[in-house]
Every structure is written in C-alpha cells, then in structure tokens.
Amino acid sequence: MVVLPTLKITGRKTLQESVYESLKLALMSGEFAPGQPLTVRAVTDLAGTSPMPVRDAMRRLVAEGALEMLPNGLMRVRLMDRAQRDEAREIRQAIEGLALRRAARLAMPSEIDRIEEINEGMMQALATGNLRQAIFANREFHFAIYRTARAPALFQLIEGQWMQNGPFLMLYAERFLAGERQAKSARLQHQRMIRALRARDVEAAEQAVQADIASTALLGAEDARRAPRQPDADDRAPARRRGRRPA
DSSP states (O other): OOOOOOOOOOTTSOHHHHHHHHHHHHHHTTOSOTTOEEOHHHHHHHHTSOHHHHHHHHHHHHHTTSEEEOTTSOEEEOOOOHHHHHHHHHHHHHHHHHHHHHHHHHOOHHHHHHHHHHHHHHHHHHHTTOHHHHHHHHHHHHHHHHHHTOOHHHHHHHHHHHHHHHHHHHHHHHHHHHSHHHHHHHHHHHHHHHHHHHHTOHHHHHHHHHHHHHHHHHHHHHHHHHSSOOOOTTOSSOOOOOSOOOO
C-alpha cells in the first residue's frame, strides 16, 4: 500500500502545491514503482482531496519527467532503460558533486551536527533491520547536505533527478542496504562526506558523494545483467516490484 506524506495546507501554499509536494516526496522516497500506473482517482483517494489539484499536480510532474503520459491518456511512473539510467547517474554525480563542493565551503557546524545525527539514525535503522526507515533517512541525509549548499536552482535540479530516479534507486536500495558489504560501503561514504564537510575539503566531499552514487548504480547494473529483460520505455505493461516494498 502506498502512503502519501501528510498534506500540510497552509496559507502560503495552495492545495495544488501541497499535493505536488506530497507526490514529489513519495516519488523521491520510492513509494511508487517504475512503470506503476497512476490515476487521478487513485491519487485523490490517497491524498484525501478533490480531483482538480491532483490532476494539476500530476500534469506538472509529467512536464518535469517524473511521470509519463501514455497514448491512451493514462499516466504512469516513468520507466528508464539502461542507457537512460547510466546518463542519469552521470548527471547526478555532476550536480550532487557540485552541491557537496559548495556545502563543504558553506555548511555551518550546527548544520553538520544535524547531518551527522541523521546519519546515525540511518545506521541505527540498518542495525535493527528497519530498511524502510533507513531508506528514508538516507534521502533526508543527502538533502540536509544539499540545503547547506545554499543554491536554490541547483537544489531544484537535484530534486528533479531524484524524482525521476527515486523509483529505480529505491528498487535497489533495500538489497543494497541489506547486504553487509553494501551497508559498510554506505556507512563509509557517508562518514567521508561528514569528515569532508567538517574539514572544508571540497575535493573529498565531491568524491565521497560520487562514490556513494556509483555504489547504488553498480548494484542496479548487476541486477540488469542477471535479469532476462529490462522494461523498455515503450512497454505498455507497468513494471512491478518484486518482494516487499514500502507500505
């Protein structure tokens, strides 16, 4: 069962913006599977709102490449083939590497303390086998760093990539974080990022996040080699996750 983050309606946000933010966070957190069909009615039921703001938010996500409009008018979570995922990895390494370089120069000690606290929570979740919480904490860890880069346009680009890649990244994240070697790698790269931020070492910060991204991408590539066939962007049938996925 998909659970959308609670909608927070404030005087500063329209209902459409709140629905959009909720869907965006769900996509980045892997709540939806690659190729999963989404209807306005289904999302309306999940969001507990009227169809109009949901329809507007979903159209916006289509324009941003996170959702796809099919010839029959239905929408689904974007599918990407191997080449597209490889390109996405290179883009992420470039823009998230830039964000780490800026963060290493600009992050305040109190902000780094908070980043380290989030990372400790992720490691505790891993130690207790709570992979879903670990996955969410991983996203929170990264975005806490990206906010310290103090670059709104760059942050928006990163969000766009996470929306498009989130369903695929989270598809592999449970296996990635469940393996002892992979969890150790994630722990190492996160610690490297934190040390680089404290040392104001821009080169080490960039290299650490790029290695972190490459590790998850490598696991996805291994899955692709073992699988008999990967879904194409033109497939009509939605891709489905195997095994448990976040409720």
